[in-house]
Amino acid sequence: MEKKDLDWGNLSFAYMHTDYSYVCNYKDGAWEEGGLTSDHTVTLSECAGLLHYCQEVFEGLKAYTTENGDIVCFRPDMNAQRMYDSAARLEMPSFPKDKFVEAVEMVVRANAAWVPPFGSGATLYIRPFMFATGDVIGVKPATEYQFRILVTPVGPYYKGGVKPVKLQVPEFDRAAPHGTGNIKAGLNYAMSLHPSVIAHSKGYADNLFLDPQTRTYVEETGGANVLFVKKDGTLVVPQSFTDSILPSITRRSLVDVAEKMLGMTVEQRPVRFDEIDQFVECGMCGTAAVISPVGQIDNGDQSVVYGMEHVGPVMKKLRETLTGIQSGAIEDQFGWVHKIDVE
Secondary structure (H helix, E strand, C coil): CCCCCCHHCCCCCCCCCCCCEEEEEECCCCCCCEEEEEECCCCCCCCCHHHHHCCEEEECEEEEEEECCEEECCHHHHHHHHHHHHHHHHCCCCCCCHHHHHHHHHHHCCHHCCCCCCCCCEEEEEEEEEECCEEEECCCCCEEEEEEEEEEEEECCCCCCCCCEECCCCEEEEEEECCCCCEEEEEHHHHHHHHHHHHHHHCCCCCEECCCCCEEEEEECCCCCEEEEHHHEEEECCCCCCCCCCHHHHHCCHHHHHHHCCCCCCCECEEHHHHHCCCCCEEEEECCEEEEEEEEECCCCCCEECCCCCHHHHHHHHHHHHHHHHHHCCCCCCCCCEEECCC
């Protein structure tokens, strides 16, 4: 299989049309067979439920080439489960989990020429998403839906290497208590756009949102979970009293790496904002960058500084270990790396 003629080492983190997407429709109470399409457009009724009542969920994962030349993706079964749960929360018909993984395999296999070569720093980003297509004018769930997967080659999230960034605590909340903060739906990200634009205009990489009920506890940023490290090397993972933190697959994987591979102590608990100055490292974790080190957090006139010069040793080790598993450089003792057979 011949790769596309692209400057793999200089790709941006942006959308590019590939050969195929995957599409499957839900109608009359059942999902159709589904399959590949070369049409990357969507046509909707002006009365589609997506447009009026925001019935939409999505996922994000990557396919990449390992050192031995295999094309793999990371824990697609977990993305399938999270999307299944997200859809149920919005009264959408959950896409079958085994069919989700098969669809990921199908679309990656069909676009194998777009999977960047090993060592390029680039990956094939996979975006499964589902939305209401059926007409609905009253406030109720639609009866028809479409599930799609687009793929696009992207460069590394950090072009100049992994460097610490600054966060601010905004005046806004990301999600409501006992709302939809724990599912991956577009409506949650829409909530974060205005605060994000404000943060970027001030030179911050993102916002650190506090719990929406008391604004006392750390929750997550606009697009990633947060991790802290204590002076004794303990990894501290914030939890929510009100289910308003997204269950990040990267975060859960890092917890397993820390406990089962690196022998670290891990605390998963609510974290008060007034205790974050007691930690020595901070990072954001997610699919795009795995770990983004945080060097400073500002809350009005108050600043907590972890260091803007270099990545902390614990975050560095965690990131290197997980990316090593993903690339094949470190043995996958968990069975997380999912090989995609390409003819």
